[in-house]
Amino acid sequence: MQKVLCSVAGDAKGNPGPGAFGVCVTNEGGEMIAEVAREIGNASADFATYNGVMVGLQTLVELYDTKTTAMSVELCLDNELVKKQLNAELPLHDPGLVPMFMEIHNNRVTAFPNLTIILVTADKNASAQQLVKEVLDAKA
Numbered sequence: 001m002q003k004v005l006c007s008v009a010g011d012a013k014g015n016p017g018p019g020a021f022g023v024c025v026t027n028e029g030g031e032m033i034a035e036v037a038r039e040i041g042n043a044s045a046d047f048a049t050y051n052g053v054m055v056g057l058q059t060l061v062e063l064y065d066t067k068t069t070a071m072s073v074e075l076c077l078d079n080e081l082v083k084k085q086l087n088a089e090l091p092l093h094d095p096g097l098v099p100m101f102m103e104i105h106n107n108r109v110t111a112f113p114n115l116t117i118i119l120v121t122a123d124k125n126a127s128a129q130q131l132v133k134e135v136l137d138a139k140a
Contacts, residue, residue, distance in 0.1 A: 001070065001071065001114070002070070003027075003028040003071065003073075003074065004025060004027055004028070004033065004064075004072075004074070005026045005027075005028070005074045005076055006025050006056040006057070006060060006073060006074070006075050006076065007025075007026070007076040007120070007125050007127060007128040008021065008022070008049060008052040008053050008075065008076070008077055008128055009021065009049070009052065009078060009128035009129045009131070009132045010022075010046070010047070010048030010049030010050070010079065010132065011045050011048055011129075011133075012042075012044055012048055013136055015045050016042055016043055016044045017042065018039065018043075018136060018139050019040045019041065019042065019044070019045070019048040020037065020040060020131075020136050020139070021037070021038060021040065021048045021049065021055065021132060022035070022036070022037045022128040022132040022134075022135070023035065023036040023052050023055055023056040023059060023128060023131070024127040024128045024131070025056070025063070032127075033063065034063060035127075035131060036131075037131035037132065037134065037135045039135050039136070039138075045079065046079065046082055046094065048132075049077065049079045049082045050082060050097055050101070052128075053075065053077070053082070053086070053100075053104055054100055054104055054107075056075065057075075057104065057107045057108070058107075060073065060111075060112075061111055066111075068111045068112055069111060069112070069113055070114075072114045073112050073115045073116070074116050074118060075115060075116065075117045075118070076118055076120045076124070076125060076128075077117065077119060077120065077125075078119070078120055078121065078122045078124075078125040083117055083118070083119045085097075086101070086104060086105075
């Protein structure tokens with residue numbers, strides 16, 4: 001089974017404040033397949049991370065189409081709260097995150113049956129973190 005890693009980071013200066021996310025898709029050997037970084041306006045770090053997860057999954061679908069159902073996808077997050085919410089380990093308390101949670105859940109059910117969401121340290125998520133930093137620094 002083909003394996004890809006989708007590393008996602010989201011942050012906001014001021015939390016809430018100017019927000020951005022970064023997504024890095026790599027193959028099992030660590031080769032970069034795709035990078036996406038976007039500024040999302042005033043947001044919390046959690047909101048930025050949820051946006052990053054949505055775009056990361058959409059990017060995988062754009063790259064692999066229906067092949068995602070036969071792939072092993074490891075979603076690497078350094079935001080423990082978002083990881084736990086997406087894995088149904090903690091409840092969602094922010095109503096503003098519910099639409100994104102639902103979209104991610106629906107995408108997960110239809111296109112990513114072999115998706116694993118893991119918590120990584122910030123240094124293991126450095127590429128995605130660097131994309132966020134570049135976007136936020138450019139905005140400053």
